[in-house]
Amino acid sequence: MARPDSSAPHLSRSYLGPKVKSWGHHWWTLLLVLPVVAALDVPLYARRTPIVGGIPFFIWYQFVLVAFGSVITGVVNYLQHRSDADEVPEIKLPVVEHEST
Numbered sequence: 001m002a003r004p005d006s007s008a009p010h011l012s013r014s015y016l017g018p019k020v021k022s023w024g025h026h027w028w029t030l031l032l033v034l035p036v037v038a039a040l041d042v043p044l045y046a047r048r049t050p051i052v053g054g055i056p057f058f059i060w061y062q063f064v065l066v067a068f069g070s071v072i073t074g075v076v077n078y079l080q081h082r083s084d085a086d087e088v089p090e091i092k093l094p095v096v097e098h099e100s101t
Helices: 027-040 057-086
Strands: none
Touching: 027 057
16 A cells, blocks of 8 residues: 655635535434325325315325425535525635745
C-alpha cells in the first residue's frame, strides 16, 4: 500500500464537506413513514361507507392520503432545510506554500 505524500496539503473535514448525520439527529424524517403505513393498512379503508359526494370511502381515502403525504413531505423538507441552514460549515481551503526565488 502506498504511503501518503507528506508534501501534499492537508484537507480539513470542512473542506471535504459536512459529515452525514444519523437519522436520530433529524427525528422528523420518521414522519415520512406515516403515509406509507396508512396506505398499507388496507383493512382500515376497505369499505364503502361513509360516502362523500357519491364517492365511496376507499376511493376518497386514497385521495386524502396523497394530499396528506404531500403535506408531510413538505413539512419534512422545510425542517430539513431549516436545520441545514443552522449548521453552515466553515469552509477552509488548503494553504499552498510557494517557494520564493
